[in-house]
Amino acid sequence: MKVIVIGxxxxxxxxxxxxxxxxxxxxxxxxxxxxTLPAYDRVHLSEYFAGKTVQDLCMKPMGxxxxxxxxxxxxxPIVEIDRSNKTVTSFDGKQLAYxxxxxxxxxxxxxxxxxxxxxxxxxxxxxxxxxxxxxxxAKVARSAVVIGGGLLGLEAAKACLDLGIKDTHVIEFAPRLxxxxxxxxxxxxxxxxxxxxxxxxxxxxxTAVILGNETITGLMFADGSILSTDMLVISAGIKxxxxxxxxxxxxxxxxxxxxxxxHMQTNDPSVYAIGECAVYEGMVYGLVAPGYDMAEVVxxxxxxxxxxxxxxxxxxxxxxxxxxxxxxxxxxxxxEDARSIIYHDNHNSVYKRINVSNDGxxxxxxxxxxxxxxxxxxxxxxxxxxxxxxxxxxxxVKRGKxxxxxxxxxxxxxxxxxxxxxxxxxxxxxAVNAGNESFDAVKKxxxxxxxxxxxxxxVKDIIAATLKKQGKIIRNVVCEHFNYSRxxxxxxxxxxxxxxxxxxxxxxxSGDGCEVCRPAVSSILASLWNDLIIKKENATSQDxxxxxxxxxxxxxxxxxxxxxxxxxITPDKLxxxxxxxxxxxxxxxxxxxxxxxxxxxxxNDLPLIWEELIAAGFESxxxxxxxxxxxxxxxxxxxxxxxxxxxxxxxxxxxxxxxxLRAPHKIKSAVSGCIRECAEAQSKDFxxxxxxxxxxxxxxxxxxxxxxxxxxxxxxxxxxxxxKYIDRFLMFYIKTADPLTRTATWLNKMEGGIDYxxxxxxxxxxxxxxxxxxxxxxxVDHYECEWKKAVETPELRxxxxxxxxxxxxxxxxxxxxxxxxQKKAAGW
Amino acid sequence: xxENNWIYACNVADMPHNGGVCVQYGTEQIALYYFTxxxxxxxxxxxxxxxxxxxxxxxxxxxxxxxxxVACPFHKKTFSLTDGHCMNDEACAAIKIYPVKIQDGAVxxxxxxxYSSLITSYEQEKM
Numbered sequence: 001m002k003v004i005v006i007g008x009x010x011x012x013x014x015x016x017x018x019x020x021x022x023x024x025x026x027x028x029x030x031x032x033x034x035x036t037l038p039a040y041d042r043v044h045l046s047e048y049f050a051g052k053t054v055q056d057l058c059m060k061p062m063g064x065x066x067x068x069x070x071x072x073x074x075x076x077p078i079v080e081i082d083r084s085n086k087t088v089t090s091f092d093g094k095q096l097a098y099x100x101x102x103x104x105x106x107x108x109x110x111x112x113x114x115x116x117x118x119x120x121x122x123x124x125x126x127x128x129x130x131x132x133x134x135x136x137x138a139k140v141a142r143s144a145v146v147i148g149g150g151l152l153g154l155e156a157a158k159a160c161l162d163l164g165i166k167d168t169h170v171i172e173f174a175p176r177l178x179x180x181x182x183x184x185x186x187x188x189x190x191x192x193x194x195x196x197x198x199x200x201x202x203x204x205x206x207t208a209v210i211l212g213n214e215t216i217t218g219l220m221f222a223d224g225s226i227l228s229t230d231m232l233v234i235s236a237g238i239k240x241x242x243x244x245x246x247x248x249x250x251x252x253x254x255x256x257x258x259x260x261x262x263h264m265q266t267n268d269p270s271v272y273a274i275g276e277c278a279v280y281e282g283m284v285y286g287l288v289a290p291g292y293d294m295a296e297v298v299x300x301x302x303x304x305x306x307x308x309x310x311x312x313x314x315x316x317x318x319x320x321x322x323x324x325x326x327x328x329x330x331x332x333x334x335x336e337d338a339r340s341i342i343y344h345d346n347h348n349s350v351y352k353r354i355n356v357s358n359d360g361x362x363x364x365x366x367x368x369x370x371x372x373x374x375x376x377x378x379x380x381x382x383x384x385x386x387x388x389x390x391x392x393x394x395x396x397v398k399r400g401k402x403x404x405x406x407x408x409x410x411x412x413x414x415x416x417x418x419x420x421x422x423x424x425x426x427x428x429x430x431a432v433n434a435g436n437e438s439f440d441a442v443k444k445x446x447x448x449x450x451x452x453x454x455x456x457x458x459v460k461d462i463i464a465a466t467l468k469k470q471g472k473i474i475r476n477v478v479c480e481h482f483n484y485s486r487x488x489x490x491x492x493x494x495x496x497x498x499x500x501x502x503x504x505x506x507x508x509x510s511g512d513g514c515e516v517c518r519p520a521v522s523s524i525l526a527s528l529w530n531d532l533i534i535k536k537e538n539a540t541s542q543d544x545x546x547x548x549x550x551x552x553x554x555x556x557x558x559x560x561x562x563x564x565x566x567x568x569i570t571p572d573k574l575x576x577x578x579x580x581x582x583x584x585x586x587x588x589x590x591x592x593x594x595x596x597x598x599x600x601x602x603x604n605d606l607p608l609i610w611e612e613l614i615a616a617g618f619e620s621x622x623x624x625x626x627x628x629x630x631x632x633x634x635x636x637x638x639x640x641x642x643x644x645x646x647x648x649x650x651x652x653x654x655x656x657x658x659x660x661l662r663a664p665h666k667i668k669s670a671v672s673g674c675i676r677e678c679a680e681a682q683s684k685d686f687x688x689x690x691x692x693x694x695x696x697x698x699x700x701x702x703x704x705x706x707x708x709x710x711x712x713x714x715x716x717x718x719x720x721x722x723x724k725y726i727d728r729f730l731m732f733y734i735k736t737a738d739p740l741t742r743t744a745t746w747l748n749k750m751e752g753g754i755d756y757x758x759x760x761x762x763x764x765x766x767x768x769x770x771x772x773x774x775x776x777x778x779x780v781d782h783y784e785c786e787w788k789k790a791v792e793t794p795e796l797r798x799x800x801x802x803x804x805x806x807x808x809x810x811x812x813x814x815x816x817x818x819x820x821x822q823k824k825a826a827g828w
Numbered sequence: 829x830x831e832n833n834w835i836y837a838c839n840v841a842d843m844p845h846n847g848g849v850c851v852q853y854g855t856e857q858i859a860l861y862y863f864t865x866x867x868x869x870x871x872x873x874x875x876x877x878x879x880x881x882x883x884x885x886x887x888x889x890x891x892x893x894x895x896x897x898v899a900c901p902f903h904k905k906t907f908s909l910t911d912g913h914c915m916n917d918e919a920c921a922a923i924k925i926y927p928v929k930i931q932d933g934a935v936x937x938x939x940x941x942x943y944s945s946l947i948t949s950y951e952q953e954k955m
Contacts, residue, residue, distance in 0.1 A: 480892065480893070481890075481891075501846075502846070502864075502865055505865070511890075511891045511894065512863070512865050512866055512889070512890055512891035512896065513846075513865070513889075513890045513891070514888070514890030514891065514892065514897070514899070514906075515887075515888045515890055515899035515904055515906065517890075518888050518890065519888075536844070536845065537845060539844060539847065540844050540845060540846045540847025540848075540888065540889070541846065541888070543888070543901065544883075544886045544887070544888075544901035545901075547847075547886070548886070552883070552886070552901055552902070554881075555881070556881055556882050556883055799844070802850055803850055803851065803852040803857075804837070804838045804842060804843075804849040804850065804851060804860070805836075805837060805838055805851055805852055806852045809852065811850075811857075811882055812855075813857070813882050814882075828879045828880070
């Protein structure tokens with residue numbers, strides 16, 4: 001079978017991909033492309049200016065075509081089709097015969113007939129070559145105008161912003177932006193948001209003349225007004241590329257486009273047309289998803305199938321310069337045919353409209369601007385004609401915490417979930433039933449979620465729902481080796497009195513462990529028994545930081561942090577740190593936790609460094625562990641004229657009590673001597689602030705990527721009570737949190753929140769307070785400095801070598817650079 | 829076919845259990861693992877190809893659906909110990925693996941293939 005494809009755009013490429021996947025016998029597939037580049041992602045064209053390269057944008061690398069037996073001719077357009085002899089002739093004079101011909105010639109930019117479009121500085125926005133021309137001109141342009149306020153026009157305006165043009169204007173002939181997708185209310189919110197980004201929009205504007213001599217200087221509109229500019233990008237729509245088809249007598253629409261039937265066949269049954277050059281039932285589909293669907297239909301037809309194209313849901317959701325815009329179903333239906341519910345929030349710049357049938361039973365369409373989170377759900381309800389709530393407003397306005405837009409609706413099996421790859425709900429649930437139980441597995445198996453990625457949350461929901469139907473309860477299990485949550489594992493390890501990773505694995509798990517369960521189990525063992533973390537049978541189940549009691553850094557050296565309780569340090573100890581740093585050539589930096597970090601230590605030097613630090617009175621700072629890190633303090637009442645209590649003494653007492661305590665994640669703390677809160681205690685896992693009457697105890701705060709303020713757990717308590725509550729709080733956290741979960745996240749997931757936690761800790765609502773205190777006391781009593789033990793035990797000490805067969809040799813590949821009179825790790 | 833070239837690495841008694849060590853061979857570094865839970869031995873290059881760090885010998889051992897693997901301590905890229913491919917990042921290069929044998933309590937690694945990749949690239953350059 002000889003198949004020739006004319007056009008190597010997104011749809012033409014996808015056709016090839018789909019065809020070769022079917023492995024038809026004796027296929028000879030030849031592709032002619034006009035552009036010199038292989039098919040690239042035109043949808044994300046504007047990202048070219050935001051830093052993406054041509055390679056990033058290419059659908060498949062050049063080598064993909066020959067690897068799959070495709071003869072690709074780029075930069076060589078077909079100039080003639082001879083339908084009676086079934087041959088095509090290229091610009092270079094190649095003449096080839098075909099059994100089937102597929103026209104995927106796409107479209108060109110539609111340029112309205114305005115006088116002056118041939119001036120310099122006037123561009124269209126369609127190909128990478130267009131973008132290169134724009135790029136060159138943009139260097140000298142201070143302002144830009146885009147004609148066309150549709151999808152592509154706004155993309156082009158974004159491209160102008162990305163090129164650094166701060167003054168960008170969009171001209172739209174219609175009374176609103178994106179006239180095919182949104183109404184005037186939505187357009188108003190969109191233009192407000194664009195304005196904030198530096199894009200001025202002008203609607204109901206008809207461009208009359210492009211001003212300037214050789215180069216553009218401005219635009220004059222039909223109403224006589226003038227807008228000065230030194231660059232114009234025309235993006236006013238598309239024009240199907242049907243000139244080849246016309247020339248060989250194929251039927252074309254009166255507004256352009258090659259007329260096709262439901263098999264994408266033209267009036268010549270051996271010639272097909274797909275993508276933006278085709279017109280089906282009077283309509284040109286200017287989106288990529290229907291184009292892919294057309295490609296699928298032709299592939300199916302060529303291998304003898306019966307699939308047909310019956311039109312396509314033109315619902316769209318996109319992020320324009322970070323602004324959500326979506327429309328689905330019939331966005332404009334109104335008056336006698338439907339009732340509209342409109343939510344218009346000028347304050348937060350959000351616009352939502354849904355159109356409901358007059359009987360209030362079905363959703364007919366809608367528009368979302370500024371917040372399109374509900375798009376997937378609404379579009380599915382609309383396409384599948386699902387029942388809607390008695391008060392449809394609940395679909396777009398959230399009431400209370402979890403009220404309103406729940407996702408507990410059941411989709412039919414036929415529901416199209418991934419429109420890029422055309423994957424239905426049934427295909428996904430079948431893939432799950434066949435054993436693909438993770439998102440990645442389903443993606444690989446079905447292709448769902450591999451295009452724009454917009455359907456990812458829905459795919460995940462379907463996976464979870466399918467597994468649930470199989471009777472598999474989705475539990476937060478540790479990994480493939482342990483079918484338990486961390487909390488269950490903690491209880492079982494304690495009950496069965498297990499002390500090593502292999503014991504735990506052989507008793508409670510399966511397989512050989514992995515990088516997820518090893519540290520999780522190690523943390524549980526440490527939290528339960530506080531045995532030496534690097535004893536032989538457990539050492540290799542620690543993350544490298546715990547295994548070598550130091551933090552691995554770029555290049556493979558380690559950093560060393562001695563404990564400085566409360567941040568209080570004597571001059572002698574400061575000198576000792578300085579001497580060690582000098583001797584072992586370490587980079588020194590003060591940390592955020594009021595101690596000193598020494599970077600760039602060779603593995604071999606760690607025991608020597610610690611020998612000296614221990615001799616100077618230091619202990620391990622556990623900076624390498626999921627453990628208590630520091631208790632920061634302000635100077636407090638000993639020096640400060642505002643201080644109420646001695647915050648430093650209390651911080652030292654607390655740090656010494658909990659030092660070495662292993663937990664699901666790191667724990668940080670601070671003590672402030674007054675309400676001025678210089679120690680920033682409210683950003684810590686537990687923080688203490690002095691009051692006139694005692695201490696206020698705050699819990700579950702953290703900095704990091706999602707900062708969260710700590711919440712008040714107990715007010716005006718004395719020191720002993722404060723410590724008692726911290727004992728209970730920390731132990732409860734250690735026993736019940738998931739692996740690598742900070743206290744803030746743990747509390748956020750806790751039903752009942754801080755009130756529940758307060759009842760457990762202060763009022764002993766679970767009756768476990770005494771147990772928690774006893775468990776904590778056991779850990780406190782079992783504390784020993786790991787580094788002291790490691791330095792004093794020859795068996796442990798000899799593990800700190802890089803080469804087992806050359807213990808004196810340091811890793812020769814480690815390299816440093818110099819910065820501000822200290823060393824730094826060489827770059828990756 | 830190249831001949832075997834077994835080098836002595838260390839004694840079984842020197843090895844950590846379910847973990848690795850690094851063996852020096854000329855200017856090369858080889859990671860050697862004693863996977864006691866499976867009673868198996870493996871050797872790979874010590875260099876993690878992801879960020880070019882000499883680190884795999886310090887990685888955690890494990891298995892995924894029965895396939896033994898090592899996780900780099902830097903960014904947790906995991907590599908198969910049987911064929912060296914990266915199991916959680918298709919874009920990441922594979923690592924080289926070497927045969928290991930135990931004789932009278934001593935561990936040996938077959939380094940015959942250690943320079944083969946270098947030779948290939950040199951030959952390609954000449955072409």
